[in-house]
Amino acid sequence: MKQPRETHVDERTPIRERWIAQPPGASDEAVAGALLRSAAMVRPFGGKELAEVGARLRSKERFRPRPLVWQLAIAACLVLFGSALSAAVLYVLRAPTRSQQELPVAQPASKPVRHASLGTARPTAPIPPPATDPLPEPAVTPALPAPVRPSRAVAIREKLAAPVQPASASPEPTLAPVPAAGPSSLAQESRLLARALAKLRQEGDAEQALAILDEHRAEFGASGALLPEANATRIEALLRMGRYSQALALLDAQALIANGAGREMLVARAELRADKGRRVSALHDFDLLLRADAPADSVVERALYGRAVCRGKVGSWIGARNDFERYLATFPDGKFADKARAAMKQ
Amino acid sequence: MSLPNSDSMPTADGSSGVPNLEALYRAHAPTVARWAAKLSGPGADIEDLVHEIFLVARRRLPEFRGDAKVTTWLYRITERVALDHRRKDRFRRWFPLARQIEIEGTISPPHLTPVDELERRQSTETVYRMLDRMPDKYRTVLILFELEELSGEEIAALTGLKLATIWVHLHRARERFLVEMRRVSRRST
Numbered sequence: 001m002k003q004p005r006e007t008h009v010d011e012r013t014p015i016r017e018r019w020i021a022q023p024p025g026a027s028d029e030a031v032a033g034a035l036l037r038s039a040a041m042v043r044p045f046g047g048k049e050l051a052e053v054g055a056r057l058r059s060k061e062r063f064r065p066r067p068l069v070w071q072l073a074i075a076a077c078l079v080l081f082g083s084a085l086s087a088a089v090l091y092v093l094r095a096p097t098r099s100q101q102e103l104p105v106a107q108p109a110s111k112p113v114r115h116a117s118l119g120t121a122r123p124t125a126p127i128p129p130p131a132t133d134p135l136p137e138p139a140v141t142p143a144l145p146a147p148v149r150p151s152r153a154v155a156i157r158e159k160l161a162a163p164v165q166p167a168s169a170s171p172e173p174t175l176a177p178v179p180a181a182g183p184s185s186l187a188q189e190s191r192l193l194a195r196a197l198a199k200l201r202q203e204g205d206a207e208q209a210l211a212i213l214d215e216h217r218a219e220f221g222a223s224g225a226l227l228p229e230a231n232a233t234r235i236e237a238l239l240r241m242g243r244y245s246q247a248l249a250l251l252d253a254q255a256l257i258a259n260g261a262g263r264e265m266l267v268a269r270a271e272l273r274a275d276k277g278r279r280v281s282a283l284h285d286f287d288l289l290l291r292a293d294a295p296a297d298s299v300v301e302r303a304l305y306g307r308a309v310c311r312g313k314v315g316s317w318i319g320a321r322n323d324f325e326r327y328l329a330t331f332p333d334g335k336f337a338d339k340a341r342a343a344m345k346q
Numbered sequence: 347m348s349l350p351n352s353d354s355m356p357t358a359d360g361s362s363g364v365p366n367l368e369a370l371y372r373a374h375a376p377t378v379a380r381w382a383a384k385l386s387g388p389g390a391d392i393e394d395l396v397h398e399i400f401l402v403a404r405r406r407l408p409e410f411r412g413d414a415k416v417t418t419w420l421y422r423i424t425e426r427v428a429l430d431h432r433r434k435d436r437f438r439r440w441f442p443l444a445r446q447i448e449i450e451g452t453i454s455p456p457h458l459t460p461v462d463e464l465e466r467r468q469s470t471e472t473v474y475r476m477l478d479r480m481p482d483k484y485r486t487v488l489i490l491f492e493l494e495e496l497s498g499e500e501i502a503a504l505t506g507l508k509l510a511t512i513w514v515h516l517h518r519a520r521e522r523f524l525v526e527m528r529r530v531s532r533r534s535t
Contacts, residue, residue: 045379
């Protein structure tokens, strides 16, 4: 009787260590971690994909057939096929019975041939083919029209095609193209951002910079023309204020690429992820930064050291050693050089 | 990975008014894509899934009353769409001609050789085969904790379950995963 209760208590215990962060080993957990690590990396949904899907959402593209359509079509085919098969089987089974029932009836001697032919020809007759087509291949476009209610479909299409209406006129939200910021609003956005940057970088007042950025958000929402710049400034301000979790949350929502200003943000995200124990995600970011054509600058310096540390923590000793060696070869007087040497000695 | 910071519904004109799908898409599409990829597994067309998720979001935007966080709301749509996709995929397995064996939506670190890459793809397929044998509630929690690297608190916020329930599901999911792993290991030997 005690066993389930103890199990129940154990099951409520918070789990802090992820399998995925376990160093390689022979234990079941380590093997599971290695397996899960392989499945953890997904292709980032970058700017290109983002734009493509956004364009599809904005376009008047007809909705794809819904799963319900398929399910109904397949169910109908199955029912028809089943009915036809049952009818055929019943027909075959009942035919001898019918002929047996007819046997005792006294028939004129002149008509035995007709009964004999009926009794034998019917059971041996080929089963009629089912009235339905074979089951459709689910990957292709269905032959059946999508049972979208015409009025609804037309309404949706019209809604998509319609120009942007004021909020009060249209209760249902439309996917309107991003309103082009006019020169005045762009100028206003620029002024706000310039103020925020001046507060942040010249006066070192991150809190005030954040307040200005909040003002920007309230004014322009997520449709501001300078939203990426505002986000980058917000992240910088949050980092300066030590609000790492918020900065990481914002960074996680960005589709970052290892180019230009994106590299700074990517390395910051990788370091924050590593700091939070999300070593696999951190390693993914570091890998992006350390491609063969990456210049030997401060970003690569941080990425190289960060990846070495992460690799060491997940038990990839050889990888960690390689990274430390590469770090010391590239940045012999770098700011992590002493730590790297100490780690190498260990 | 943690959740996006903005918990309020993005609007076209700032903090109030009609929710704007464009803003919602811009703010959350990468996160939604990641969830969709992890929940649906290899072979899924992530662009199609994201498209479908935001079509559902557009349809349901008027019903969003702001009781839940926008991330929670979007996550639930994502979960449902991913589940539908898995059902379709399960159905397709009965039709070998229609089944396309392809692993999309995954990336490989730049240092992997083709052989490593093949092994990694096979491992990914194996992982998802094992996950697919679990009840959805355990599968989801395990994916969010191990693959998406969310904390228990973040998973609770997303799924709307109590934190204690999350831990129970996670413990059980881990047990089942190990059982499945041993079963696969026995079969392969």
